[in-house]
Amino acid sequence: MNTMIPTFAAGVAAGAMNALAGGGSFVSLPALIAAGVPPVQANTSSTVALFPGGLASAWAYRDGLGPVGTVPLRALLVATLCGGLVGAVLLLRTSSAAFTAVLPWLLLVASIALAFGRRIGEALRARWRIHARAVLAVQFALGVYGGYFGGAVGIMMIAMWGLLDNRDLKLLNAPRTLLVSAANTVAVLAFIAAGAVRWPETLALLAGATLGGYGGAHIGRRAPPGVIRAVTLCATTAITVAFFVKTYFV
Numbered sequence: 336m337n338t339m340i341p342t343f344a345a346g347v348a349a350g351a352m353n354a355l356a357g358g359g360s361f362v363s364l365p366a367l368i369a370a371g372v373p374p375v376q377a378n379t380s381s382t383v384a385l386f387p388g389g390l391a392s393a394w395a396y397r398d399g400l401g402p403v404g405t406v407p408l409r410a411l412l413v414a415t416l417c418g419g420l421v422g423a424v425l426l427l428r429t430s431s432a433a434f435t436a437v438l439p440w441l442l443l444v445a446s447i448a449l450a451f452g453r454r455i456g457e458a459l460r461a462r463w464r465i466h467a468r469a470v471l472a473v474q475f476a477l478g479v480y481g482g483y484f485g486g487a488v489g490i491m492m493i494a495m496w497g498l499l500d501n502r503d504l505k506l507l508n509a510p511r512t513l514l515v516s517a518a519n520t521v522a523v524l525a526f527i528a529a530g531a532v533r534w535p536e537t538l539a540l541l542a543g544a545t546l547g548g549y550g551g552a553h554i555g556r557r558a559p560p561g562v563i564r565a566v567t568l569c570a571t572t573a574i575t576v577a578f579f580v581k582t583y584f585v
Contacts, residue, residue, distance in 0.1 A: 338370035339539045346543020347550070349381075350388055354551030355558075356567040358449055359385055360486050361442065361574045363540055372533050374434045375426060378484065379526040380533045384540035386516075386523050388548045393516040399509030404499030405467045408510055412517055414471045418478020419518030423525035426483045439578040445486025446575045448494075450568050452487065456494030465498040474514075481518030482525075489515045 345366030349359035360381055367377035402408050426434075465473075473495050481488040489511045496507055526532055555563065 338536065342366055342370050342536050342539040343543040346384065346540035346545075347547035348543075349385060349540070350544030350547025350549075351551030351554065352547075352567060352570070353385065353388055353544070354548045355555045355563045356449075357487060357489065358445070358567055358571050359388075359544065360484075361445070361571045363544070365574060365578070367533070367536055367540065370536055372536055373431050374438060375429055375431050376531055376533055378426065378434070379522075379531045380537040381540065382485065382519060383523050383526060383532050384537045385544055386519050387541065388544055389512065389516045389519055391548075393512040396509035396512045399506065400513060401506075401510070403470070403496045403507065403510055406470050406499070408513075410471060411474050411510065411514060414474040415478040415481070415514045415517045416521050418475040418480075419482035419521040420525060422479040422482025422484075422518070423522035424482075425479070426522075427525065427529050427531055435582060439575065439582050441484045441486060442571075442575040442578055445484075446568075446571045448487035448490045449571055452490035452494050456497045459494065460497045463498055465495070467499065470495065470499060478514075478518045481515060482522040485515070485518065485522075488518065 345362050349361075349363040349366075351359075352362060353359035363381040363385060364377055367380055368374055372380060400408060403411060429437075474492070477488055477491055477495070480491070492511050492514060493507050496510075
């Protein structure tokens with residue numbers, strides 16, 4: 336019971352981060368581990384707790400749904416759902432020791448995507464174009480990553496889709512939120528069916544994330560984007576470094 340208040344508070348912070356700039360799992364996952372939840376179960380529980388917020392975002396963007404370049408949205412959805420299921424099954428089959436070892440690297444990948452994803456995407460668009468068929472293969476791989484861990488997967492999707500054409504990236508927000516939610520949906524169903532969710536901590540985190548998401552949306556309308564981004568990157572970098580130190584040097 337003593338862990339419920341810190342877990343709820345972490346949910347508030349995670350929900351606010353997701354509403355402002357993304358990266359909420361950087362807070363929710365360590366908070367669950369600190370509350371005594373085993374690492375794999377902490378990841379599954381974090382995914383379940385943050386899922387309703389992502390679903391609400393997908394619903395809010397529903398009017399902007401459409402194909403990505405020449406690739407039909409339905410084909411992307413099927414690839415993402417299949418990948419998400421594979422990623423969820425892989426996570427459930429990963430031992431706590433193995434996940435603990437790989438977690439800092441997953442956080443590092445997500446941190447790099449949050450910090451440099453847009454610049455990397457722009458640099459790639461200036462040099463390469465990707466065939467529509469290759470997009471489905473990459474989308475499947477991103478679905479696997481989304482079902483397994485998912486940090487900053489939406490940014491990765493937009494960076495990859497940008498290689499199709501010079502479309503305004505803002506128009507990709509609707510399919511991004513839908514497909515991230517799709518990967519999370521099959522993962523959440525798999526985690527619940529496998530009994531891999533710690534419900535007391537998950538519900539506390541979910542309640543906090545709902546409140547934080549609502550408050551974060553209001554803060555986002557007033558706070559300078561540069562400040563929001565700087566705070567987010569500082570937090571994600573600090574958490575990533577802390578996990579590397581804890582895993583490999585302590």
